Amino acid sequence: MSAAGRSSNRPGVRSTRGRPVRGGIQRSPRRWLLPVAMSVVTVLVLALYYSPILGVRSVQVDGLAAVPERTVLDTAGIELGNPMLQVDSEAIRSRLGAVPEIADSEVHLQWPSTVRLEITERVAVAYVPADGPGESGVRLIDAAGVPFRTVPRPPAGLAQLRLGDDRADGVRTAMIALTALPADLRAQVTEVRAERPQNLFLVLAGGRQVHWGESTAADRKAAILVPLLTRSGQVYDVTSPDLPTVA
Structure with missing residues (x-):
C-alpha cells in the first residue's frame, strides 16, 4: 500500500486531492454569526418599543x-x-x-x-327636520344615509327628505336616487318624497316633479332624466326607463 493510501486511514487526517489536512472538522464562523445578529436585532427592537428615544x-x-x-x-x-x-x-x-x-x-x-x-x-347631500328631544333646526345626512350634524337652517343646494313610517328604507332609497344624479341636477332637487320608499318623487326648483319609482336602475334613470328635462312639462316619469314620459 502506498504512503498516500496509508495516510488516508490515519485518525484526524483527511485527504483533499491527495494532501493531508490535520485537525479534524473545522467549524465555520458563519454558524454563530446568525444567532448573534438576531440577538442584536431583538435587543434593538425591544429598545425602540419601550424607549422614548x-x-x-x-x-x-x-x-x-x-x-x-x-x-x-x-x-x-x-x-x-x-x-x-x-x-x-x-x-x-x-x-x-x-x-x-x-x-x-x-x-x-x-x-x-x-x-x-x-x-x-361626511358631506351632506340632504336633510331632515331635527326631531330629537330639545333639538331644533335640521339634521344633515350624507350619501351613505347617515345623519351626522344638526344645524340651525338647511344649507343651500340640499334636498329635504319627507319620510314615511319606514324611515330607514326611505332614506336608503332617497340616497340611491340623489347620488345617481349629476351634481348640477342634484343641486336643483329641493325635496325628495319617500313616504312610500318604492314610489319615490323628486321635486325640482320651480315646482317640476320627477316620478322616480323604485330604487332599481338608478344610473339609467338619471341618464334618461337629463335630456328628458329639456322638454316642457310638469311631471317627468322615469319609473320605467324604457318608456319615460312627460306630462
Missing part, C-alpha cells in the same frame, strides 16, 4: 373642513412621548369612528417622530 413628538391632522382639529386630537388620544412603535393605528381609527362627522380615517407613522391623521369628513 423614537417617541411621538407631533401629530399632524389633514383633511379637515368642518370638524375642529382639537376634537380630532382629543378623540385620537395620541400621547406625546410614547414610542412610535406603540402607536395602535386600529384603536385610533376606532375612536375617531365614533365622531359622527368623520366618515373614515387613516393613521400614518412618519418616522422618526410624527403621526399623521388623514380624515375624511
Whole structure:
C-alpha cells in the first residue's frame, strides 16, 4: 500500500486531492454569526418599543373642513412621548369612528417622530327636520344615509327628505336616487318624497316633479332624466326607463 493510501486511514487526517489536512472538522464562523445578529436585532427592537428615544413628538391632522382639529386630537388620544412603535393605528381609527362627522380615517407613522391623521369628513347631500328631544333646526345626512350634524337652517343646494313610517328604507332609497344624479341636477332637487320608499318623487326648483319609482336602475334613470328635462312639462316619469314620459 502506498504512503498516500496509508495516510488516508490515519485518525484526524483527511485527504483533499491527495494532501493531508490535520485537525479534524473545522467549524465555520458563519454558524454563530446568525444567532448573534438576531440577538442584536431583538435587543434593538425591544429598545425602540419601550424607549422614548423614537417617541411621538407631533401629530399632524389633514383633511379637515368642518370638524375642529382639537376634537380630532382629543378623540385620537395620541400621547406625546410614547414610542412610535406603540402607536395602535386600529384603536385610533376606532375612536375617531365614533365622531359622527368623520366618515373614515387613516393613521400614518412618519418616522422618526410624527403621526399623521388623514380624515375624511361626511358631506351632506340632504336633510331632515331635527326631531330629537330639545333639538331644533335640521339634521344633515350624507350619501351613505347617515345623519351626522344638526344645524340651525338647511344649507343651500340640499334636498329635504319627507319620510314615511319606514324611515330607514326611505332614506336608503332617497340616497340611491340623489347620488345617481349629476351634481348640477342634484343641486336643483329641493325635496325628495319617500313616504312610500318604492314610489319615490323628486321635486325640482320651480315646482317640476320627477316620478322616480323604485330604487332599481338608478344610473339609467338619471341618464334618461337629463335630456328628458329639456322638454316642457310638469311631471317627468322615469319609473320605467324604457318608456319615460312627460306630462
